Amino acid sequence: MSKFLRGLIIAACGALISVPALAAGDAANGEKVFKKCVACHAVGEGARNKVGPHLNDVFGRVAGGLEDFKYSKAMLAAGEAGLVWDEATMAEYFASPRTMIKGTRMAFAGLKKESEIVDVLAYLAGYSEAAASDQPAEQSSAGPAQETAEAASVAPAPPTSSTRDGGVFGLGRVATAEEIAAWDIDVRPDGKGLPPGKGTVADGEPIYAEQCAFCHGDFGEGAGRWPVLAGGHDTLADERPEKTIGSYWPYLSTVYDYIRRAMPYGNARSLSDDDVYALTAYMLYLNDIVDDEDFELSNENFTEIRLPNEENFIPDGRAEEPHFAADREPCMKDCKPGTAEIVMRARILDVTPGDADDGGAGVGAVD
């Protein structure tokens, strides 16, 4: 046994992760927990590599063992040292990936609850032949039981309805202050909605490295087609504009609001308000809007910060464009001299899906 692997086992024992039988896990709940992972990992029929490797037949796979996936050096080294994924090794890895494999590219911080780890393992086991023999009961309990319930001819009981005094129809009920506080987290440019809190650039850096850098790049440059967050100054009138927080976004409040409601991708609402202040401060730093690592952003000084492109947003001017004049009669006969010549063909680019070789690199975005 290599030194490396021995180290792993010691680490596993040290973390006191017990390794219950897979059958103890709840695969259905594991599927829910796995939603934290689907931004990067696919499993099931037709699963392909995404940001992370696909997880079909991961049980029994040598670490770094997929030939068509580009692993970190650390992961390949672990595989060479003899690391094979099974219940014990995956449980350890899921608890804290970077404690177990220093240098792994997986940015995920880890599953905090042991029950979540057990459930995810049970879920993944359903897609691994090597694990199937260990847990025959699991597969049969999750699927068919549900189908039986669905086959019932009566619709499920509807949610209850309530009435109240007042209003036009007297329907619904009054929202409690606690309910409103739970959902009303939106922030506006004038600062309305900002929660009390604070965070510095230096606080934000490690959070960014752990939670954000995998998709957005170490310096906000964006990995692959994931959004670029920094740079792009003075490119908006160029042939290829780079629309980033620093070069394009009009308001800092949008950064705070969006991180708080939707990031990290696949694990929304997991950051504290102070974390979001720190990350927002770090965005300012990556975009050279502040240059001091000790700069602290808080609800007190938030609205003092203005983004450079705020003035370049203008109202909808489409109706003033020459071709938009209403009640203009369009030309019907001999509208242009000469015969029409083809000046551009889709075939030249050849990026249409399903073509023999679609090239895979067209131009454009839908965002």
Add this chain to the structure above:
Amino acid sequence: MSDKPKTKAKAVDRRGFLKAGIAAGGAAVLATGARASESDPLITEIQDWNRYLGEGVQAYPYGQPSRYEAHVVRRDVEWLTASTESSVNFTPLHELEGIITPNGLCFERHHAGIAEIDPANHRLMINGLVDTPLVFTMADLKRFPRENRVYFLECAANSGMEWRGAQLNGCQYTHGMVHCVVYTGVPLRTLLEEAGVKTNARWVMPEGADASAMTRSVPIEKALDDCLVAFKMNGEALRPEQGYPLRLVVPGWEGNMWVKWLRRIEVGDEPWHHREETSKYTDLLDTGKARRFTWVMDAKSVITSPSPQMPVTHGKGPLVISGVAWSGNGTVKRVDVSIDGGRNWTTARIDGPSLPKALHRFYLDIDWDGSDLLIQSRAMDEAGFFQPTKNELRAARGENSIYHNNSIQTWHVKTDGTVENVEVS
């Protein structure tokens, strides 16, 4: 019961045998055309489906299209986005007729995957500048008076990949981020009145319950005009990918505002300037300035057949040119079609219902002489706006707008009947 397998086995054998016959017959028909002197074995021989029993009722408790229609599906463009959970696919417009899109073919656009919500666990909150902040269950919502309305939904980025030039071969890809269904729902106005809107209210902000918690700012005039809080599409529950159990309908305006999995409406006095209305869905001009709050979807049309995925296979003679047109300003008043790249135009026939902010179906029935065609369509709406050429649009905005490309599309129909996406002088 014991007979069934035998019957099936026989049927399969016979089907296998007949396949050869069909192939031969097909070739004969092609070779001799309409003057076929040989008899068609599909007629002279008794077919399986004419003799053996088909499947009984309840073989499919929820019906499916014929297996011969398996190619009629939504498709995506893999290189376009970083992950399928924040991505888009496209309606197969080239295979559809009429004005209603079947639910399973309506294009999808998600920002954090398809939220899976038990309607019993869904709530809609109305808060902010209202007299009484309220919470509704789905059951509550179904006790308000409801309406049925047909509307198109178009993503503002539809045709967004075509700004720089012809790129994708197929109207599914160039124009497929649009669909049109009949919605059943409660007017948003009714729900706002139930809560009591304060006099300083100017904007509302719908919010989704999915992991992107999608938000947009909608002016109060629109909210009180024709927006619906919908729970049905084409008569059945919203599909999960369309926001089950509840979505906002914002007729004629960009699809991003039609918040799916709708869980909250906040009323305010200022717009929120959230991510989807600042960093996205703003139209960057060649000056470096960007237009914001460009809500209305302009008059637009596309010929769906012939088109690159729907070539002409029958040779010269009668040819149906079929297409769809729509406008966020109301009804489509007229659609003109050109077969010579925009030199001369003929007004097409609009067939079927002409409803405001809904798809319109148009036809031009021609006698094709078999020569090259450069076919285009140009919609004009009831406000009098009509579609610009690609060059006119680029002259006004540059090539980096992404959104609101409603320019005239050109298809090159070649002498062999194949069709390509082109641009013309």
